Amino acid sequence: MLTPQARGPLSDRVLAAMRDGATAHLVQVPEAEVAEDAQLTLWALYEQHYRGFDDVPAALEWDPHLIAVRRHLEEDFERILRDRTPPAPHAEPFAETFFAYIADHDGPSVAAHVQRAATSEQVRELLRHRSIYHLKESDHTTWAIPRLSDPVKAAVMELQFDEYGCGDPDRLHAHLFALGLEASGLRREYGSYVDDAPVEILEQNNAMSLFGLNRRLRAASLGFLAAFEATSSTPSRRMAQGLDRLGFPTAMIDYYLEHVEADAVHEQLAVRTICGVLLQEEPDLLEDVYFGAWTSMDLEDRYAERMLQEWAA
């Protein structure tokens, strides 16, 4: 993947510095004028820790000037996300409270639109947007694993092993999505469509990386995971039905059918054996579990609101 198009003065400066390796002058960087300038910059800085860019020297992954810019941006971003988050429910038992919290959350649904009314063009746009995450699906959760106690670590691995195809590359979820893209006539290469991604998609991606890459936010990472899994089975069935209605290829439909079944397991594991056990060990992390869970649902709502509005026009 090559570095994306800049979206303002900040991303312009930082991406140029990444490409030519001259990062010392980044001690003074322009302020982002719009949120997507900041979000794209943060996205590119996080991406250095996943697969990186073909036009950026690999040695820059831990460049102190780039890390300083990242810290500045992620502090701002965390503050914004926390300001958006309502207080956590404290009722016991945790699992039932958590599932009720998810069920009571009413948000607009992209999947319901795809099921009933979306055009092929709209769905292709959606798949391009989703590709930014689904082509590195679950990787952000893997960041959290070394920061966990033995019981929680083993529980996360039980879930992640399934996400990663149980050792079979052809069952790995990100790979299933790549096959679906290819069969649908879309580019399957990692990061192909980042220039098409609206700010809401960048925020979703960045929240996952923020939580995964900071040890102190491990509970937010696992809360994000639990809410993500617990809002996936039914929307995935709707997606599969919509794709079928529009005549999309089997490979794309199969990705979503796999998630109807897999995420009905994963939601139980994420809530009970992962977050539930984490909170038995460290009850003080409850607020952060819900911080992650809220962020997961809220960022999806924001994306859905934007796209449903655009598509209605």
Added chain:
Amino acid sequence: MNRPERTDHPDVILCPDGPMLLRGDHVVQDEDGQQHRTSRPVSAVCRCGESMIPPWCDGTHKVLSQHCRR
């Protein structure tokens, strides 16, 4: 030296108002006598009877229990 505490790791977990989780490889026979082999580290068997992908859970129980709570 203290021996580290052992953590519960049952083969079968009955989730309140939810599916039955099965750890490991099993063959599940459904109501019609059809056999279904598990394919994941953990599988969720439907207990509410409303799943569209029986014998596996698809999360439909959540819609049912939501109706009950309201």
